[in-house]
Amino acid sequence: MLQSRGITDLISAEKEAQGRIEEARKRKNKRLKEAQNEAKTEIEHFKGDRDQRYKSLEQQQLGNRNQMTEESNRTTQVQIGDLKDQYESNKGALLERILTLVCDIKPESHINARID
Amino acid sequence: MGLSEADVTKQIQQMISFIQQEAAEKVEEIEAKAEEEFNIEKSRLVSQQRIKIIEYYDKKEKQIELQRKIQHSNLANASRLSILKARDDYVQTLKEEARKQLSILAQDRSKYTTILANLIAQGLFLLMEKDVTIRCRRNDLDLVKQLVPDAINRYKQELKQKDIQVNIDDKNFLPDDSAGGIELYAMGGKIKVSNTIEARLAMIFNQILPEIREKLFGVNQNRKYHD
Numbered sequence: 001m002l003q004s005r006g007i008t009d010l011i012s013a014e015k016e017a018q019g020r021i022e023e024a025r026k027r028k029n030k031r032l033k034e035a036q037n038e039a040k041t042e043i044e045h046f047k048g049d050r051d052q053r054y055k056s057l058e059q060q061q062l063g064n065r066n067q068m069t070e071e072s073n074r075t076t077q078v079q080i081g082d083l084k085d086q087y088e089s090n091k092g093a094l095l096e097r098i099l100t101l102v103c104d105i106k107p108e109s110h111i112n113a114r115i116d
Numbered sequence: 117m118g119l120s121e122a123d124v125t126k127q128i129q130q131m132i133s134f135i136q137q138e139a140a141e142k143v144e145e146i147e148a149k150a151e152e153e154f155n156i157e158k159s160r161l162v163s164q165q166r167i168k169i170i171e172y173y174d175k176k177e178k179q180i181e182l183q184r185k186i187q188h189s190n191l192a193n194a195s196r197l198s199i200l201k202a203r204d205d206y207v208q209t210l211k212e213e214a215r216k217q218l219s220i221l222a223q224d225r226s227k228y229t230t231i232l233a234n235l236i237a238q239g240l241f242l243l244m245e246k247d248v249t250i251r252c253r254r255n256d257l258d259l260v261k262q263l264v265p266d267a268i269n270r271y272k273q274e275l276k277q278k279d280i281q282v283n284i285d286d287k288n289f290l291p292d293d294s295a296g297g298i299e300l301y302a303m304g305g306k307i308k309v310s311n312t313i314e315a316r317l318a319m320i321f322n323q324i325l326p327e328i329r330e331k332l333f334g335v336n337q338n339r340k341y342h343d
Contacts, residue, residue, distance in 0.1 A: 006128040013132040017139030024143040028150035035154045039161035046166060050173045061180050065187060072191040079195075080202045083333070087206045090331050091213065097327075098214045099221065101320045102313065107237035109274045113244065 203333060210328065211321050215295060218313050222296040232259060235297055235311045236267040240280065242309050245302035251285040252298045260284055260298065 119127070222228050240248060252260045264282050271280055290299065290312065297312030321328075330336075 006124060009128060010131055010135070013135045017135050020139050021142050021146070024146040024150075028146055028153075031150045031154045032157060035157040036161065039158045039165070042158075042162050043165040043169070046162075047169050050169055054173050054176055057177060057180055061184055064184070068187060068191060072195050076195040076198055079199055083199070083202050083206060086332055086334070087209070091210055094210060094328055094331055095214055095217060098210075098317070098320065098324070099217060101324070102214075102218060102316045103221070103227070103231055105231060105234035105238055105316075107234055107241050107270070109241045110244070113275055 203329075206332060207325075207328060210332070211317070214321065215314065215317060218317060219295040222313070228296065229259065229263070231313075232256065232296070232298070233263045233266060236260070236263055236300075237270050239298060239300040239309050239311045240267055240271045240282070241274070242311075243300055243302050243307065244275070244278065245307065246279060247281050247283075247302060249283045249285050249301040249305075250298050251288055251301065252290055253292060253294060253296060254289045255292070256296065256298075257284070257286065257289075 236250065239250070250260060250264070261284055264284065268280060268282060272278065285301075290297075295313035295317075297314070297316065299312060300309040301307065
């Protein structure tokens with residue numbers, strides 16, 4: 001009677017111990033699964049940050065785009081304006097030169113024809 | 117028989133404690149392992165994905181930079197082209213302006229007479245043909261008829277043995293809006309000398325283009341050789 005009670009106690013102690021070990025194992029598996037979820041969350045967060053960084057760069061570039069175009073156009077127009085000034089100030093002399101050259105006609109016989 | 121009740125109970129208690137202790141150690145071991153594996157797995161997953169994400173966004177950011185460079189290059193190109201076009205436009209404007217002034221010049225009777233005489237003589241010298249036809253503007257017909265004999269004399273004086281006959285075309289004329297000058301034909305029209313004011317303008321303009329460009333736009337800084 002004493003013995004059987006002792007053995008019952010042992011058996012139930014053993015059972016309880018196994019139970020605890022089983023539970024620990026279950027918790028371990030759960031923890032491993034949590035690893036996946038937590039990793040996922042962390043990665044999502046990281047991705048979000050990176051994406052934001054990229055998007056702001058993109059926006060900045062878009063803004064610069066317009067600015068670049070405007071500035072290029074402005075510079076070009078200035079240079080074309082300078083051209084106009086140069087033209088106006090130089091055309092008189094050039095026209096005179098051209099006209100002089102056109103009207104300066106020297107009729108000459110061919111050099112070989114003069115020999116005889 | 118040998119053991120008393122108390123001893124048995126004590127022994128059983130000891131065994132139970134042992135079992136419990138063993139279990140507790142095992143549980144601790146399992147939990148430590150769990151935590152370790154958790155950390156390893158988590159950081160493995162994270163860094164694996166991190167690398168992919170970084171690669172992905174680096175590529176995209178490079179794309180942006182590339183776009184920027186392309187745009188910059190395109191703008192520079194377009195700018196250069198419009199400036200070149202503007203330059204060319206001014207050169208053409210100059211030519212047109214010269215043409216206009218030359219047209220007016222034709223109205224200065226004395227100047228134009230000299231010019232025409234020279235043009236005729238020059239044409240004859242160029243052709244060196246026995247039979248020449250001269251075509252002029254309708255309005256210049258009389259003037260040309262006046263000037264031809266002198267031109268023939270010059271020709272004969274210079275080239276002692278050459279005989280020459282000059283006809284003036286009174287059926288076909290240069291357009292009235294031309295700036296003046298003459299065209300000379302020989303060999304039944306197969307040889308043509310265009311000694312019109314416009315032809316001279318075109319030729320001279322082309323020949324002094326480098327000078328024109330330099331005067332209008334300044335010396336070319338990019339040019340390396342000048343001889």
